[in-house]
Amino acid sequence: MLQTYKVTGGDFVNAGKASSSVKGILKQxxxxxxxxxxxxxxxxxxxxxxxxxxxxxxxxxxxxxxxxRIRVTDSGPGIEDIQMxxxxxFSTASKEVREMGFGAGxxxxxxxxNSDTFNITSVPGEGTTVEIIxxxxx
Amino acid sequence: xxxxxxxFTIEELVEKAGLQIYCGADKLKxxxxxxxxxxxxxxxxxxxxxxxxxxxxxxxxxxxxIASLKELSAVVLVKDIRPDEAVLVKAVEEGLPLLxxxxxxxxxxxxxxxxxxxx
Numbered sequence: 413m414l415q416t417y418k419v420t421g422g423d424f425v426n427a428g429k430a431s432s433s434v435k436g437i438l439k440q441x442x443x444x445x446x447x448x449x450x451x452x453x454x455x456x457x458x459x460x461x462x463x464x465x466x467x468x469x470x471x472x473x474x475x476x477x478x479x480x481r482i483r484v485t486d487s488g489p490g491i492e493d494i495q496m497x498x499x500x501x502f503s504t505a506s507k508e509v510r511e512m513g514f515g516a517g518x519x520x521x522x523x524x525x526n527s528d529t530f531n532i533t534s535v536p537g538e539g540t541t542v543e544i545i546x547x548x549x550x
Numbered sequence: 551x552x553x554x555x556x557x558f559t560i561e562e563l564v565e566k567a568g569l570q571i572y573c574g575a576d577k578l579k580x581x582x583x584x585x586x587x588x589x590x591x592x593x594x595x596x597x598x599x600x601x602x603x604x605x606x607x608x609x610x611x612x613x614x615x616i617a618s619l620k621e622l623s624a625v626v627l628v629k630d631i632r633p634d635e636a637v638l639v640k641a642v643e644e645g646l647p648l649l650x651x652x653x654x655x656x657x658x659x660x661x662x663x664x665x666x667x668x669x
Contacts, residue, residue, distance in 0.1 A: 424610075424612055425611055426609065427612065427615070428615035428616070428619065431619055432613075432615070432618070434617060435619060445600075448564065449600075449620075452619050452620075453595050453596060455620075455669060456595060456615075456616070456619060460591075460592075460612075512591070512593050512608065512610060512612065512627060513589050513590050513591040513606075513608045513612075513613075514592065514612075516590045516591075516592055516593065518590065518592035518593060518596060519592050522592055522595060522596045525596065526596075
């Protein structure tokens with residue numbers, strides 16, 4: 413099953429829609445609750461990252477019987493130093509985003525923690541791609 | 551963290567902690583398994599657990615989204631912070647009770663902690 417979603421930079425109202433949709437699909441497929449939770453946390457953080465940092469993003473979700481593969485590709489400023497960005501507590505979020513309680517430098521770490529396989533690539537000035545692969549069976 | 555199988559309900563929480571109900575009056579029989587106090591959304595996303603009440607001063611739409619995704623039992627807004635109309639509408643849509651405390655987060659959490667610990 414293939415699902416696609418769009419995220420617009422700065423649009424926090426709709427951030428979370430993809431996570432909510434994917435959660436519903438996985439529930440219908442009777443995936444274990446604990447495994448759904450991991451996917452939802454990782455995808456939500458990825459959505460918020462696009463809203464907080466990029467101009468726009470596309471989310472591709474491939475659901476197979478044994479795994480879900482999510483690719484979030486954005487066009488945006490990209491990340492200069494991925495190692496730094498991965499560090500918990502490091503954030504380049506704006507004051508407005510921080511005031512909402514986002515941008516605490518926990519997003520990427522949360523994604524990694526909740527992914528079985530996590531890949532991130534970025535081209536400064538162009539954008540960032542995050543790939544999340546999680547098993548759907550124990 | 552409280553016992554997972556708590557029979558403590560939102561109704562009892564509202565009564566005993568003196569909370570206001572902004573929405574979710576039809577969800578009062580929902581069980582509360584514990585609480586999580588934080589204003590950092592990623593912290594809640596990463597660490598709060600299903601059935602907990604979330605104590606926070608954040609009152610925007612993403613709070614509802616996160617509480618719903620994490621299947622939290624309710625959100626308690628502190629310091630008499632009121633949700634705006636859009637947030638209420640979204641919370642009703644998601645079936646998420648939004649509650650209010652007149653006290654700051656520390657006192658609100660203390661009270662709720664004490665109540666849940668008595669169970």
